[in-house]
Amino acid sequence: MSTTRDAVLAVVVALAVVFQAVVFRFISIDGVVPNLALIVVVVAAIARGPEFGMITGFCAGLLTDLAPPADHLAGRWALALVLVGFLVGRVRQDARSSPLMAVAVVGAASFIGTSVFALSGVVLGDGALPIGSMLQVIVISVLWDLMLAPFAVPALLRLFDEARPGRLVR
Amino acid sequence: MARRISGRGPEQDRSRRMLGLFVLACLTLITLDARAGDSSPLNPVRSAVGSVLGPVEDATATATRPFDQLAGLFRSNRSLRGDVATLTAENSRLRSEVATVPLDRKRLAEYDALSQTASETGYSLVAAHVIAVGPMQSFSRTVTIDAGTSSGVTKDLTVINNDGLVGRVVDATSSTATVLLIVDTTSVVGGRLGTNLEIGFVRGRGTLGDSGRLTLDLVDNAVEPSRGDVVVTWGSKDGVPYVAGIPIGVVESVVSSPLNSSRQAVVKPFADFTALDVVGVVVPNGTHGDRPVITAGGTP
Numbered sequence: 001m002s003t004t005r006d007a008v009l010a011v012v013v014a015l016a017v018v019f020q021a022v023v024f025r026f027i028s029i030d031g032v033v034p035n036l037a038l039i040v041v042v043v044a045a046i047a048r049g050p051e052f053g054m055i056t057g058f059c060a061g062l063l064t065d066l067a068p069p070a071d072h073l074a075g076r077w078a079l080a081l082v083l084v085g086f087l088v089g090r091v092r093q094d095a096r097s098s099p100l101m102a103v104a105v106v107g108a109a110s111f112i113g114t115s116v117f118a119l120s121g122v123v124l125g126d127g128a129l130p131i132g133s134m135l136q137v138i139v140i141s142v143l144w145d146l147m148l149a150p151f152a153v154p155a156l157l158r159l160f161d162e163a164r165p166g167r168l169v170r
Numbered sequence: 171m172a173r174r175i176s177g178r179g180p181e182q183d184r185s186r187r188m189l190g191l192f193v194l195a196c197l198t199l200i201t202l203d204a205r206a207g208d209s210s211p212l213n214p215v216r217s218a219v220g221s222v223l224g225p226v227e228d229a230t231a232t233a234t235r236p237f238d239q240l241a242g243l244f245r246s247n248r249s250l251r252g253d254v255a256t257l258t259a260e261n262s263r264l265r266s267e268v269a270t271v272p273l274d275r276k277r278l279a280e281y282d283a284l285s286q287t288a289s290e291t292g293y294s295l296v297a298a299h300v301i302a303v304g305p306m307q308s309f310s311r312t313v314t315i316d317a318g319t320s321s322g323v324t325k326d327l328t329v330i331n332n333d334g335l336v337g338r339v340v341d342a343t344s345s346t347a348t349v350l351l352i353v354d355t356t357s358v359v360g361g362r363l364g365t366n367l368e369i370g371f372v373r374g375r376g377t378l379g380d381s382g383r384l385t386l387d388l389v390d391n392a393v394e395p396s397r398g399d400v401v402v403t404w405g406s407k408d409g410v411p412y413v414a415g416i417p418i419g420v421v422e423s424v425v426s427s428p429l430n431s432s433r434q435a436v437v438k439p440f441a442d443f444t445a446l447d448v449v450g451v452v453v454p455n456g457t458h459g460d461r462p463v464i465t466a467g468g469t470p
Contacts, residue, residue, distance in 0.1 A: 018223060021302035021314070022230045030377065031306030031444070050185040054192050061196075066212070066219040068227065069304045069312035069348040071340060074212045075199030077308070082192040086185065114307050124204060127310040127355055129376040134309070141307050 009044070012159065013060045016040045017067050032137055034144040035110060037064055039152050041081050042088050042109045046096060046153075047160035050089025057085030073126050080116040084109045102157075103149045110145035114138045217343050224346030228316050231301035293413060294457060295330075295450035295464040296321050301346070303446075309376065311354040313337075315449060318345045321459035326411040328403075328452040334417040334440030335359065335403060336449050347451075352418065353382050353443055361386055361418055361437075364400035368393045372401060372418055372437060382443055384419055386435040395421045395435040413452050 016036040024033035037060040045053025061078030064070060088095065088109050095105040115138055121128045129137070203212050298317035304310055317323045319342050329336040329349050337357065341348040352359055353374040361372040370388035377383075386401060399421040405414025419439040426433045450464070457463055 014223070014226070018226055018230055018302075020305055022227050023234050024305075025303040026234075028303070028306070028444075031303070031311070033305045033307075035305065035307055051188055054185070054188055058192050058195070062199075063219070063223075064308075065199075066216045067223045068220045068341070068343070068346055069302055069314040070308060071304070071310045071312045071348060071350060071354075072308055073200050074203045074210075074216070075196045078199065079193065079196035082189070082196060086189045086192075089185065117307065118309065120200070121309055124200065126204075127308075127376070129309055129355060133377055137306050137309070 008159070009056065010059070012040055012156070013037065013056065013063060017060065017063045021067070021069065029140050029144070030137075032140040032144060034148040035113070035141060036148070036152070037061075037077075038081060038084060038110055038113050039106060039145060039148060040156060041085050042106050043153055043156040043160060045085045045088035046092045046102065046105070047157055049092060050086045053085030053089040054082050055085070057081035057083075071127075072121070073124060076117055076120045076124075076126070079120060080113045083116055084113045087112065099150070099154070102153050103146060106149040106153060107142055107146045110142045111138065114141050216341070220341070220343040220346060220348075224314070224318070224343050227302045227314060228346065231299070231316070293452045294455050296323060296453050296457070296459065296461060297448060297450055297464060298323070298347075299448060300446045310356070311351040311374065311376065311443070312340070313349050313351065313446060314346050315349055315451070316346060317451060317461065318343050318347050320344050321461045322453045322457035322463070323347045323451050323459075328411065328413045328416065329449050330416055330452065331441055331446065331449045333442065334419065335412070336441050336443075336446065338411040339451065349449070351443055352384065352439065353377065359412055359418060360404045360406060361401045362404040363388075363393075363395055363421075364402055365396070366393065368395075369404050370435075382439065383422070384437040384439055386421070386437050388433065388435070391433060394433060395424055397421055397423060399435075401435075401437050 016039075020033050020036045024036070027033070041053060041057040041060050044056035058078050058081070061076075061081035062074070064077040064081075065072070065074040088105055091105060095102050118128075118134045118138065120126075128134070199212070203210050206212075296317055298315040298321075300313045301316045302314040304312040315323075315329070323339060323342050325339055325342055327339045329338060335352055337349045337351040337354075339347050340350045350357055351374070352372065353376065355374055355376040357374040359372040360369065362369050368388055368390055370386050373385045373387070375383055375385060386395065388395065401418045401421065403412045403414055403416045403418060405412055417440055419437040421435045422438045423436045424433055425436065453459075453463060
């Protein structure tokens with residue numbers, strides 16, 4: 001059972017990474033697309049807590065770092081998504097209390113994740129933009145993720161809950 | 171309440187320890203990748219992931235190609251509105267330029283010479299589709315194309331399209347390749363002004379779309395680029411990473427900074443980076459691969 005669960009998770013993460021590069025480019029606003037991998041990590045952390053969130057975050061981040069056409073230093077998205085997984089896992093009780101809260105958590109996570117990635121770029125001198133353009137990208141990306149959240153979060157939450165029967169949180 | 175806190179204590183400790191562990195792992199990866207540069211131990215992993223995900227991306231792109239038409243509908247509405255504005259501006263500009271026909275004739279001769287150079291050099295091209303675009307959230311402007319080493323595409327080859335220079339190949343797997351667009355902040359291209367052959371460096375600003383612009387720094391500070399000058403690549407040894415004579419863009423405005431007495435020209439790229447589809451990779455003459463090689467100008 002555990003292996004099927006892991007396989008489902010791996011497929012979901014890989015599909016999310018491929019989708020945001022291939023399919024979402026058609027709807028990008030100045031190149032900014034919905035961050036599906038981040039939403040998967042948020043839902044994983046809400047469903048099963050910070051540890052599972054961090055593991056998913058590390059895997060999803062590393063895949064984003066290594067999958068073509070990524071050209072930045074490997075480990076930057078992994079770092080951002082591990083932090084997202086941890087922080088969302090800590091507030092999972094609140095996030096499960098109402099759908100609105102879950103969407104708000106996705107928004108906050110999107111802001112934190114994209115900002116951590118942007119800051120790591122500034123620190124490492126790896127593809128950093130002027131702060132103004134960076135903020136613009138972060139704002140658009142938060143709005144995208146907020147728009148996608150009402151559709152993606154319930155569907156993914158059901159998937160994660162079904163993959164682990166008997167551990168539904170109320 | 172008290173029970174809940176004491177019950178969650180060890181669990182919280184554990185997740186904190188895990189956080190520390192994961193952050194350390196990420197920092198190690200970043201350091202390894204940053205320090206080793208081109209001989210990074212992550213490069214084999216990267217190409218392995220690329221070999222697996224490249225075909226998946228390719229298949230997804232083929233399956234979702236109809237969506238492109240749909241998106242084109244929205245895009246064309248926006249671009250048509252832009253076109254109206256551009257055409258209105260152009261109309262008034264043309265009216266004033268009717269009086270300056272000789273200038274136009276000279277400019278036409280320049281364009282002619284430019285296109286002649288391009289066809290005379292006779293570059294060989296491998297055509298490819300753009301199948302994936304790196305999200306702007308990653309702050310790097312890269313795309314994946316569906317031609318790889320099996321078609322003769324290798325690292326450091328020039329990528330162009332019908333309009334002009336697109337970028338260069340930075341990584342290639344057997345079936346896909348990653349292209350760094352010239353609008354990326356890490357991209358530097360040797361550029362030459364079409365009118366006076368002055369050389370300089372064209373840098374990306376990291377943004378695309380209507381505001382996507384390049385910056386041209388001329389080597390000779392005394393030369394003033396003028397508005398409307400065409401910038402072409404001046405190329406490097408053996409055409410690596412950029413071949414010579416490919417049009418990059420047109421000078422839009424000139425910004426001079428009194429601080430360091432240097433002039434920067436703002437260049438509008440010819441290629442539309444928000445709607446990239448078919449591109450050509452300039453491959454060495456005599457390349458053989460699993461797809462046909464197009465030779466421009468007919469020379470081998």
